[in-house]
Amino acid sequence: MQPLEAGEPPTIGPYRLLGRLGSGGMGRVYLARSAGGRTVAVKVVHPHFATDEEFRARFRREVEAARRVGTGPDGPRWSAPVLDADPEAAVPWVATAYVAGPSLTQAVAGHGRLPEDSVRALGAGLAEALTAVHALGLVHRDVKPSNVLLSLDGPRLIDFGIARATDGTASLTSTGVSVGSPGYMSPEQILGKGITGAADVFSLGAVLVYASTGESPFPGDSSAALLYKVVHEEPELGALGGGLRDLAARCLAKEPSARPTPDEVARVLAPGGAAGLVAAGW
Missing domain, CATH: 1.10.510.10 (Transferase(Phosphotransferase) domain 1)
Structure with a gap:
């Protein structure tokens, strides 16, 4: 985990950020904690995706799909269920259960x-x-x-x-993200x-x-x-x-x-x- 850099937010939604777990072509992943003390992984998309309405619509659908996986009979056991999300935020984010362990x-x-x-x-x-x-x-x-x-x-x-x-x-084409x-x-x-x-x-x-x-x-x-x-x-x-x-x-x-x-x-x-x-x- 890397410490937060200048310019990175101290909080996302109701979660206080503890550090950065990683980053990639889609966005950044932070280790965070809820007000109740639960440790979660918060994924935030890159800001340029937030201006793409087609992306927002897809993101909204995929968050709902991920929630369905998390509530399935076998989903939670071998996946990290979605706990919270805000597809309508200025920069969309999703919080999942934090899994302690390497990839x-x-x-x-x-x-x-x-x-x-x-x-x-x-x-x-x-x-x-x-x-x-x-x-x-x-x-x-x-x-x-x-x-x-x-x-x-x-x-x-x-x-x-x-x-x-x-x-x-459209953002995929304009940024070359694969x-x-x-x-x-x-x-x-x-x-x-x-x-x-x-x-x-x-x-x-x-x-x-x-x-x-x-x-x-x-x-x-x-x-x-x-x-x-x-x-x-x-x-x-x-x-x-x-x-x-x-x-x-x-x-x-x-x-x-x-x-x-x-x-x-x-x-x-x-x-x-x-x-x-x-x-x-x-």
């Missing part, structure tokens, strides 16, 4: 690939989260290592809303085809490979190279072996209909449920 990106960069038991618990938890999301008629569309947090009580899939709210807005991560987007996303829950399964497969090997299944030194590989080349699965290799390969099928459902992924990785694997020490 998968940080964990792999700092400590290397995860052991197989941890990968199975990780994949099963994320698959169960996606099952709940898809049951609501929603698609996450941005499953990637930096959107997966590793807490002591299991993985959390985060970042519902802001990335998708920017998709297709939605999603090229090495983790499905071929149909890249080609601009219809998006279904199968796109999330493709991304989940790429995340499983990254967690298991420490490398993306589509390595490259430019966005263009990554996008080309995802669409036209087979994934590089490295030393991934056994059942995990077969499952990842199925998830990474170019044809959406050839991929398993999230529920199938969860049952393969954890027949008794992800919670059991996490409780056993993941």
Whole structure:
């Protein structure tokens, strides 16, 4: 966490900011505390998005969708539920439950690939989260290592809303901001085809490979190279072996209909449920 800089607000809505957790193309994320003492993560979009009425409309819809995920029967367990939001603020913001733990990106960069038991618990938890999301008629569309947090009580899939709210807005074109991560987007996303829950399964497969090997299944030194590989080349699965290799390969099928459902992924990785694997020490 970084200290607040000059010019950054001391509060957002009813929350007192404690420090900056990160920033990116969509906005900044702050650690904050409510008047009642609850610690939350507050995401604030960049000011230039606030002037885009199409963005505001999308943001409003995505916040409502994220709230639905948070109130679903399985949503809260493996996701960070939305607690509060103000799409109508001068600069829109959303507050989610704070998850204490590194992102998968940080964990792999700092400590290397995860052991197989941890990968199975990780994949099963994320698959169960996606099952709940898809049951609501929603698609996450941005499953990637930096959107997966590793807490002591299991993985959390985060970042519902802001990335998708920017998709297709005028601000995207004018600023060159890219939605999603090229090495983790499905071929149909890249080609601009219809998006279904199968796109999330493709991304989940790429995340499983990254967690298991420490490398993306589509390595490259430019966005263009990554996008080309995802669409036209087979994934590089490295030393991934056994059942995990077969499952990842199925998830990474170019044809959406050839991929398993999230529920199938969860049952393969954890027949008794992800919670059991996490409780056993993941």
